[in-house]
Amino acid sequence: MNWRFLFAVFALASLARAASPACSSLTNLIITNTTITSADDVVAGPYTPSETPGSINLPAFCRVRAVSRPVSDSEIHFELWLPPRAIWNEKFEGTGNGGFSSSMSYASMATALSHGYATAGSDTGHEGGDLKFGVGHPEKINDWAYRAVHVMTDNAKLIIRNYYGRLPQYSYFNGCSTGGHQALAEAQRFPGDYDGIVAGDPGNNRTHLIAGFLWSWEAIHKDTASPLPAAKLPMITKAVMAACDAIDGLADGIIDDPRRCTFDPGTLLCKGGDGDNCLTAPQVESVKKVYGGAKNPRTGEQIFAGWPRGTETNWTSYFVEPAETRRS
Secondary structure, three states, rough: HHHHHHHHHHHHHHHHOOOOHHHHHHHOOEOEEEEEEEEEEEEEEEEEEOOOOOEEOOOOOEEEEEOOOOOOOOEEEEEEEEEEOOOOEEEEEEOOOOOOOOOOOHHHHHHHHOOOEEEEEEEHHHHHHHHHOOOOHHHHHHHHHHHHHHHHHHHHEEEEHHHHHOOOEEEEEEEOOOOHHHHHHEEEEOOOOOEEEEEOOOOOOHHHHOOOHHHHHHHOOOOOOOOHHHHHHHEEEEEEEHHHHHOOOOOOOOOOHHHOOOOOOHEOOOOOOOOOOOHHHHHHHHHHHHHHOOEEOOOOOOOOOOOOOOOHHHOHHHOOOHHHHHHH
């Protein structure tokens, strides 16, 4: 065996791994159904990602932007941020999204990058922050539901291998809410994508979850003459806290176990006409329905859990006065 020859081969391989190709050269990569639209070096310091207000402080990195079209009517945009080889921890972190939003989790990507991870995020295959993208576009629904994260992950690993000369040693996914649902979809459909998954507050039953939101919306707005206004929500929460805060023996501004709170919104019923510090009879019934959660009107079966007492001030953007209503 020629040991000198083998040593030379290993030495050359080590040198190849040590020197990453130029960031800009990544646009020359040929990947099936994927086009790398840009690859730019970003200097260390304050940085403002596209269409994101404010800046975040980041180390130097290579910003790769790409688009994948795995099937007809599918267009998945994703970004991959690559730290310099000297600080890469040889790991990859995929990030999830929130709600129906197409916005990438730049804050999560920034945290991952700052800890030495190569990190990626996607627009889940659509633009905007509501479900209009899915009308007449079943493949875009599939992109949002599961495919976009998988496509992002596969492509990110290929680019990482080209840039660093090796695949990541470990890969992790981190997401909350819709990101949590993406995490569960990854674990169920593509278990080989990640070595570890963080699934925070996952939307794990979308059909029932959406039914729950519709139930609460109808409960609040069914009385078109006097729907519950957002301005009354803090008043309700204050009454809930007064009734339930000390149930655990400590009045500390926290309801330890909302399931033990039996606050009755009927105690806020207006004695005369409508007022800022009371609820009309229809508003009382609205609040009770939101607490109770969605039920099958024929069988009474629980479809989705209600909102716990003490959460009222969080109802505004979900079903009391969402952004779409505020714009109209």
